[in-house]
Every structure is written in structure tokens, then in C-alpha cells.
Amino acid sequence: VAAKDSDLKISLLKSRKKRLKLQRSKIHDWGLLALEPIDAEDFIIEYIGEIIRTKISDVRELQYEKMGVGSSYLFRIDDEHVIDATVRGGLARFINHSCEPNCYTKIITVEGQKRVFVYAKKSITIGQELTYDYKFPLEEKKIPCLCGSKRCRGSLN
Numbered sequence: 001v002a003a004k005d006s007d008l009k010i011s012l013l014k015s016r017k018k019r020l021k022l023q024r025s026k027i028h029d030w031g032l033l034a035l036e037p038i039d040a041e042d043f044i045i046e047y048i049g050e051i052i053r054t055k056i057s058d059v060r061e062l063q064y065e066k067m068g069v070g071s072s073y074l075f076r077i078d079d080e081h082v083i084d085a086t087v088r089g090g091l092a093r094f095i096n097h098s099c100e101p102n103c104y105t106k107i108i109t110v111e112g113q114k115r116v117f118v119y120a121k122k123s124i125t126i127g128q129e130l131t132y133d134y135k136f137p138l139e140e141k142k143i144p145c146l147c148g149s150k151r152c153r154g155s156l157n
């Protein structure tokens, strides 16, 4: 749901930047940890990257795979567009998936541009890893999920 710009401004004003830390994750490789307590519904961080068309991202995905970057830092914002944070991206690209996440993402159109914002779904304590549900489309080739939550769905896609 694209909220109004004003909602975004209020939520950004309400919350100063959260102190976060990139650290080895128990889920996968690197993850983002909270360095201060975060309240439910607080704005945490924006998923920054280059907005590209889906067709371009499909080509890049193959290139990145060939270059061994593994799955790339791509965030789908709608049928036509993807945010590619692989080359020029913010810290949010390190947030891992969980089937019982403590964050959620909201896509908000600001001055005609769709942007992705990460909010806390529940209160988060210092040292907790940030996670959101990637909501990947179902695929044949499964990526096993290592979130470890009780109601883990078993795979990301």
C-alpha cells in the first residue's frame, strides 16, 4: 500500500536514525543487528539502491551469479521495478529473511518515486538481528530457510 508522503515524514521525524551494526549472522553470512532498543512500528532504515527495471535485473542477476556474488542484493518493488543494492546499496541489503520476522517493509511513493522503508514489527532489543519476510515468489528450485523460527516455512521461495 503506498502511504502518503506525509505519513512517511511523520514516521521519519518521530524516529531518529537507529544505531545498527553489521555482524556475522546466525541465519546466513552477514546480518544487521540493533545497537539500541527499537519500539514496535519505529522506522529503522531505508533499503537504498539503484531502481532498475525487472528485465534489467534478470540480466544482472545472471551476471552476478556468474561473478560468484551469489544471490544479489535485489529488492522487488513492483512488477516493473527492482532496487539493486549490489553495487551502490545501503546497510539494509544485509537484513536476512525470517518466517517470524521482527521487521516489515513498506513501499511508499515519495515524489513519484517508490521507496522501501523497514519498520519494526515488534519491539527489538539490543543485539537482536533484524529480519523481515522476503515474501519471495514460490519457485521450483528451493532456497532452504535457516531462520530457525518455530513456524519456519522451510524455504525462502
Ligand SMILES: Nc1ncnc2c1ncn2[C@@H]1O[C@H](CN(CC[C@H](N)C(=O)O)CC2CN(Cc3cccs3)C2)[C@@H](O)[C@H]1O
Pocket (backbone or CB within 6 Å): 025, 027, 028, 029, 030, 031, 069, 070, 071, 072, 073, 093, 094, 095, 096, 097, 098, 143, 144, 145, 146, 147, 156
Ligand atoms: N532465513 C534465511 N535462510 C537461508 N538463507 C537466507 C536467509 N535469509 C537470507 N538468506 C540468504 O541471504 C540472501 C540475501 N542476502 C542478505 C544478506 C546476506 N546474509 C549476506 O551476508 O549478504 C543478500 C544476498 C546477496 N548475496 C551475497 C552473498 C553472500 C554470501 C553468499 S551470497 C546474499 C538470500 O538470498 C539467501 O541466500
